[in-house]
Amino acid sequence: MHTSSGASIEIRKLGRIPFAEALAVQNELREDRLAGAGTDTVLLLEHPDTITFGRASRPENAPLSDSELRCAGYEVFRIQRGGDVTYHGPGQLVGYPIFDLAQRGRDLHRYLRTLESVLIETLAAFGIPACRREGYTGVWIDERRKIASIGIGLRRWVTLHGFALNVCCDLERFDAVVPCGLPEAEMINMCEFSASLEVSEVLPRLEAALCKEFG
């Protein structure tokens, strides 16, 4: 049994990059980890307007067709991650940890819960009280309002994809889909608690929380 005490993580900040480019970087890192090389790495970035469908996506959660979504300015991807459809866009801080969980105790759920802890700590640094919701992976303000989404992919214990924290994104851009397939859930931004907050201000806090929980 490995412990996480010896593990360390590398954080790479990629700025605003298209989904496909970030996915290529993720795949490269994953290949390294699968081959037993490289280090556990977190990519932190923003995407342009993008809709991604997880494997469990139900058609009713995307009322628009792919071509309609593209017309509306979204890039559209169907990917191998958990969860339903979601939106990424400017003002949303996205994190892709490429971790080898075989070296971190081989426990998928502990990993998911730790990701939630990282996000909850980050939010607490700005005085935003957030919590988990039993059975609904992600980070919530209350029963209704969701501030961060999680969806990951796993191959031989190496993770892909990750989390998306709404800092100051255009929430209306979520309206093209039913985020996470939860029609009653409402997406919310950090800047609603802490006015004029920007992604660049949240980054250092998030990095600190990631290092604390995973480093």
Add this chain to the structure above:
Amino acid sequence: MPKVIRMPKLSDTMEEGTLLAWRKRVGDHIKRGEILADVETDKADMEFESYTDGTIEKLVVEPGSTVEVGATIAIIRLPGETDAEVAAAGVESSTLAPAPAVAPSLPRAPAPAVAPSLPQAPSEPPAPASPAAQPLGLPPALAGPRVTPLSFDDGRLRATPAARRCAEERSVDLSEIEGSGPVGAILLSDVDAYLRELEAQTPEADGVRATPVALRVATDLGLDLEAVKGSGPSGRITKSDVEAFLDREKRQAVEREGELFTGVLQLSQKRKALIRNMIRSKEEAPHFYVQMDVRADALRQLRDRVNAESRKGRPRLTYTHLIIKASALALEKFPDANATYRPEARDVALFGQINVGLAVDVNDELVAPTVKGCQGKSVFQLAEEANQLIQRARMRKLQPSDYSDGTFTISNLGMFGVNGFYAIITPPQSSILSVGSILPRAIVVNNELAIGTVTTLGLSVDHRVLDGVKAAQFLGEIRRLLENPEELTRDAHEFGS
């Protein structure tokens, strides 16, 4: 012993998992490290790899079903295992469910490519060296598809000369046949069996003739076989035909692109946002258009007179400033025009402010800074604010608040020689005024031909908010004000004092 594959336990607390999709079919070969299935638990998808080499004997769980951790989900027959060994392990033929339909359900895909009920080749005894290709003594309806492409370790296709000759004569695509000879070599008997199987194949309803393997490849890719030319037995489309077709398509697409374009312009975020807004507007707001010619002689005289006075601290007036003032006054008189349709509520909401946006081109970028709270402001105040906004726009110093919350927009292309036009409404506004050139034109006055300064105003209107008559009255009011411009400066005396 065949390998029993169980729902993996991905954490201490995981109790069940959902099988999202199979990546292999019954009868397919699988190598260690190849992905067998996608499994989901709690927002995490796992690509489930095989940790053994073998042939898929059985897929127990239907895609989409949730089973407990540890439950059997599939059985893999190890290389060299016989029926007896498989049976001894409790995998009896009678317990085998028909292979689930594992073809991805692409919308345009033709009928399932390799149906479980594919007719079996008759009686020929299977070659002893090929346990993987044996029909397992199962009733034909229960056996998995036999015809599967086999990928050799070195990627080479092995076949005996007799098999190759026969394949050539009968236009058989050898890559579709699984060899039963040593090191997987294709024998003449394999080619014969394959041909018999093709003969027994039920013709497709839509008349497309293709081999089962080609059909499956096409289904997986969502490819319509209609356009593919067949070179196989009796003109059937083979896997090689499909691959060649796809290669050609790809090459042609690249060539076409090279011929069509000499370069690509990357668009800014602002530009993309503008495109989104314009599409939204044209899709959601039913536009209609009204147009009027406006005599602008009095307007020109007023502008020249006021500017000649050139009082200190007072901005020089332009036609644009006067049109902003006229629009603001007309909107005050027609509150219905200063309004927006709300699709969710299916109502029309009246804006509390009159905020007039000005479409401005700055270095090829279109922005619309907004003069806020126009009601009660004199033409000079409006001019002052508009000038500041335009200057900030030119210096690229506009803040989001400078171009948000507009309730009406003015677009002027007159200086570019445009007589009249109709701009697209900026959502959520309900109309936009398009101003053409203000120039001397031939006009008719008292049945006489005369020369007058004229401009053409176009108003694009959201029919959900205003009807034709209202739109005409509203535009008519703007015209009345521009033709009687003293009203535009009536409240201006205190400015600059």
